[in-house]
Amino acid sequence: MRYSELFLPTVREIPADAEIVSHQLMIRAGMIRKLTSGIYTYLPLGYRVIRKFERIVREEMNRAGAQEVYMPMVQPRELWEESGRWNHYGKELLRFKDRNDRDCCLGPTHEEVITDLVRNEIKTYRQLPRNIYQIQTKYRDEIRPRFGVMRCREFSMKDAYSFDADEEGVDISYKKMFGAYMRIFQRCGLRFRAVEADTGSIGGSFSHEFMVIADTGEDSLVFCSTCDYAANLEKAEIAIPEGRKVSGEEFVPLxxxxxxxxxxxxxxxxxxxxxxxxxxxxxxxxxxxxxxxxxxxxxxxxxxxxxxxxxxxxxxxxxxxxxxxxxxxxxxxxxxxxxxxxxxxxxxxxxxxxxxxxxxxxxxxxxxxxxxxxxxxxxxxxDLRIARDTDLCPRCGGNLLFARGIEVGHVFKLGTKYSKAMKAVYLDKNGKEQYMVMGCYGIGIGRTVAASIEQNHDEHGIIWPLTIAPYQVIITPVNVNDEKIKIISEKLYASLLEKGVDVIVDDRDERAGVKFNDADLIGIPLRVTIGKKALSEQKMEVKIRKSGKVKILATDKVVDFILSYVNEGM
RNA sequence: CGGGGCGUAGCGCAGCCCGGUAGCGCGCCUGCUUUGGGAGCAGGAUGUCCCAGGUUCAAAUCCUGGCGCCCCGACCA
The missing domain is CATH 3.90.960.10 (YbaK/aminoacyl-tRNA synthetase-associated domain)
Structure with missing residues (x-):
């Protein structure tokens, strides 16, 4: 891509209404623009990152045996009444009537739709297990949208639903998804923890949240300094005292x-x-x-x-x-x-x-x-109180550590909550009707991207991990009016394109400082600077955004260096 | 939904108390110079001052009502 043709409006000043770094940088780097409260447009740069992340999600979901579908966002009231959530979901469920006066809602999640689909099409244990997912827009009428795409009303989510014959089966499906999630977030280079979590309005018997560790996170996390125990503070258990022991003290009159x-x-x-x-x-x-x-x-x-x-x-x-x-x-x-x-x-x-x-x-x-x-x-x-740092680990008695986290994924073992409510049954080997046992698994797409920025930035801007960077390399000709510089940067651009590298050439007639600052802001992992001085010695500079290190390389070695750096980082 | 704040050029803001020609910085356009970390000079364009009503000779400014956005809280994937 040529920068001069890109729809990439960067902004120098920090937007007044953006509180957290990821929100500020997503606006400054020209990734998103707000349409109205809690509703955003992704511009080309932002959408490229989204697509890159989605690709990782798809690869790992498919690897784990899930199959992609695409479900409707508009859903009929009847389904939600069947599950009992028409009354229980609260105001976050945006309801409206169509022209025939039928009650509808915008899907905040898709348990109802998928359960309806599966109960109609799956009849026997021979068709189980199945794991079906989609990447789709959700709408939740948040009471107070904030932090940009972190907590917004309309957002994209990957949601998967597993259907098994029995408890044993759902445990396997759950573990597969758990593993897939670990791989997904590892591939994005995030520092994260899976923690035990409350199931909230989705329901179910137990769940884990995938939390990106960040001080701006909305959730409090507790984890043990010695064992594997980790939980959302709202779930964190406190060890049960051994029994009632009245400390010999006399009862004094009231x-x-x-x-x-x-x-x-x-x-x-x-x-x-x-x-x-x-x-x-x-x-x-x-x-x-x-x-x-x-x-x-x-x-x-x-x-x-x-x-x-x-x-x-x-x-x-x-x-x-x-x-x-x-x-x-x-x-x-x-x-x-x-x-x-x-x-x-x-x-x-x-x-x-x-x-x-x-x-x-x-x-x-x-x-x-x-x-x-x-x-x-x-x-x-x-156990009714909030855990404190003076409490001990409920599993091993070790000390508890606290941190803040951004919830980017959530896996639930649902059990038969929806299959019972909506009669999703199959015939087992004995010809007997059984309820399907379900799990559901979500990943917030936009939120993960924002969380990545929270974790990877400096005072100049975003620092993308190679795997989700909108472009892997940016070529910066210092002066496009210098014919030699121009020709050489075009040549490098062409050969990187040919090798399949995601590359952008900053062919704008701007001063070097402007280009450097924009390159830093939008966070491209590698920047190749082509300028007069180095060129006179047949050399180019490659700057690594993350470390800030600059490599001076012979012109004919640059492509090889980039290819090996990129391949290593993916 | 409770409390607070804001709405003036694309962006960031001043002007509002004390009514009287709508301003600043950045950005944008043109020209010349400049060209390795957000250039200099000269010239230029851009406003339903959130909306509606009221007071007044006169409203960005005062009054009433509405809308929108942001922050804190309550609430919540």
Whole structure:
């Protein structure tokens, strides 16, 4: 490609509305432009990167035995009612009516469509297993799109769905996909971890997320310093204490104390001269409309996902003031477990606590010396709090490390959630009807590209790994008005093209500085500079974007050097 | 949905308080010079000042309503 003919609008200034580096650089490097909130156009340079990444995805999916299809984005309400998600998916599911007044939605994911297809076409165990995938546009009506293509409304995703005869089969399919994902992200040169994850609104029995490690990531990750354990913070387990051991301490009589306007744990513990860890936080939640009191130690925080999963409810939200008042008889800030009209569940951290402080269910009062068993009864103890760096690994007892991550892939073992809801069955060897056992596997295409930029950039711009770089080489004639330089760069351009190298020649009549800066910004891995000085000695310069190293090579060695560098990096 | 901010040339912004000819930098176009890290000089083009209504002799500026975008939070693949 000739730069002079490229539709590549680079921008010098940092766009005011771009927060994170990848967003800034994708705009500056002329990869994307915003149409409206959370909806982007990919320009030629950006789309080339997308295509390169998609190609890796396709190669690895095909290698793992998956087959590509292309499903519709517009989907009928009926399918979503069958799966039960028409009501449960929430506002992220964009719904609309067609001209015949039929309810439709834009697909945020394709479990319904694929399950419908497969149940109609696959009838016997002989046709199983199957793994079917697509790369398709999804629409999720995000509450707040941000970070460019990282969290947007319309985006491209690779989604695969596996159908197996039984549990054993789905475990094999899951492992294959897991392996394919490892290869995909390795080939992109990303630093990433697979972590245990919550299944969210997709559902299913267990899942792993593939997380690119980056400080700007929206997810918190926990991993063990000694064993392989790694999890999303929202999933990270905390080792169950060995049992209730009351530390010999005597139960002290209850005492109600006046705590005017002291609502937070900090205020109460300061006011009563105790440690936050001596106070119990009583959080009132509405679980499908029913009040539940969740008790955690004052120095820890409730993990709502754990609570939601423990209660197995559809909607879990903080109770509103009315519900709090009904349950406790007091305004927000003074809830406690004594006499509360709600189910009480407590985090394991309460098992060893004695004579603690909690709200009195009365405005401006707290109670001291509360004890479980004597003063309150707890329905059950469970792991309900967010893991902290002082916690130990639930598997081996090692120390936990924390990091931020960008979720680029997610693999789910779905089980029979959708096949049961939508009656996707086959006949087994005995002629008996069985539910297919499913898995689903997603990769965010645009997001992976953005994550790669988060990890690979410097103050000058993007630093693409060779495997997904829009072009592998850029030739920079320092001055196109110099006939000799021009002829030689054209010659090099032609011979690289002939060898199948993705090459761009910057034939613009611009000053060298402009070309160098643009080349750095768009992040091409190799830059060949053709200038008067080196040329007079029959030499050219090859600069490696990543290391910044410059090689001065004899003119006739340049093509060979590039070919071996490129082949090694792919 | 709650809180905050912004909307003026392609981009980044000033002007708005205190109403009176719409500006700056970058980019763009033309010419000359220049040519190894975002050139210099000279000349030039470009605006429904987000939209609608109101106040006023006069509105980018004041008032009302709307729309859009961004940030924080709640929420979530």
């Amino acid at each position: 005492e109600t104390v006046h705590t005017p306007d002291m609502k937070s744990i900090e205020e109460v513990s300061w006011f009563l001269s105790v440690q936050p860890r001596d106070v119990v936080k009583t959080m009132i939640y509405s679980a499908d409309g029913i009040p539940v009191a969740v008790l955690v130690r004052g120095d820890t925080d409730v993990n709502e996902i754990k609570v939601k999963n423990y209660l197995n409810c559809d909607v879990l939200e903080m109770a509103d003031d009315t519900m709090i008042y009904k349950a406790t008889g007091a305004p927000r800030g003074f809830a406690g477990a004594i006499g509360i009209k709600a189910r009480i569940i407590a985090d394991y951290s309460l098992m060893n606590m004695t004579n603690f402080v909690m709200g009195a269910n009365k405005e401006d009062y707290h109670v001291k010396n509360v004890n479980i068993g004597r003063d309150i009864s707890v329905d059950s103890f469970a």
